[in-house]
Amino acid sequence: MSNIGIVLGRFHRKEVGEMLDEARAVAARRGLGIVAEVWVPGSMEKPLAIKRLLMRDDVAGAVALGIIERGETEHGNVMGHAVISSLIDLQLQFMKPVGVGILGPGINPSQIPPRIRPYAAAAVEACADLIEQG
Incomplete structure (x- = not known):
């Protein structure tokens, strides 16, 4: 069995909690163990938390879950692009x-x-697919 870690943004805690429930179900169905569930303040903190998980020998992959809602400024778009770019770089x-x-x-x-x-x-499925291919 391969293990994953999940990083979650707590700014939308209720909705992200529902995402976690789904992620757990898909991980179980795909035969993945979840060795860590890390709650962080928001999306900006996800890359560091993901990096810490990926550094672990017992973690084969990670999943980032959260929400970047539309705001009154471009902050969310800028942040979203930076976070996604950082996650790709970590992969x-x-x-x-x-x-x-x-x-x-x-x-x-x-x-x-x-x-x-x-x-x-979809996030857990993508992680599982790539672990299987690895």
Whole structure:
């Protein structure tokens, strides 16, 4: 059995909690163990938490879950691009997959509920697929 870690943004704790439930179910179905669930303040903190997980010998991959909601400024878009770029760089640095289940940047509140479970599931599935190929 391969192990993964999950990093979660607590700014939208209720919705991200639902994402975690889905991620756990998909991980179990795919035969992945979850060795760590790390809650961080928001998306900006995800790359460091993911890096710490990827440095562990018992972690074959990681999943980032969260929401970057549309705001009144471009902050969310800039942050979203920086976070995704950092997560891609970490995948390549450690040669371990990072499944990204971050809604947004720029998602409207009404768009969040129908995407919670599909995005979480897709992030774990992507991580599992790449672990299997590895």
